Amino acid sequence: QVQLVESGGGLVQAGGSLRLSCAASGRTFSSYTMGWFRQAPGKEREFVAAVSWGGGRTYGVDSVKGRFTASRDNAKNTVYLQMNSLKPEDTAVYYCAAGRAPPERLSSLVNIDYWGKGTLVTVSS
Secondary structure, eight states, X not given: OOEEEEEOOEEEETTOOEEXXXXXXXXXXXXXXXXXXXEOTTSOOEEEEEEOXXXXXXXXXTTTTTTEEEEEEGGGTEXXXXXXXXXXXXXXXXXXXXXXXXXXXXXXXXXXXXXXXXXXXXXEO
16 A cells, blocks of 8 residues: 655746655555656646656656656655746646556556645646
8 A cells, every 4th residue: 555645836937846746655665656647627637757666767748848857766755746947837736646557658547556635736927
């Protein structure tokens, strides 16, 4: 069993940066691929980025490549999403997720074993 708790969301101006954190409980954290999803009002939840169990491989959607970076610290049971050059269209609730699939396959919701409750990111223009 893995429990995930996100933090770090808030209000930021366009062009600014935020770093989201996701603290995980459970001794098996390091065996999971960790990912980030987001859901904007009125839209479906969408995959953003993922990082492999060892941290050596990352994968992200085209809309955030070069701006967002997923990383992890297994010693701290924490995964991060560094978000730079934020845009108003990045406004959403951001969710941390854990699964067994490789980072490029974590985008499929069926591969998610655990979800966090989300943290709201609002980007003003």
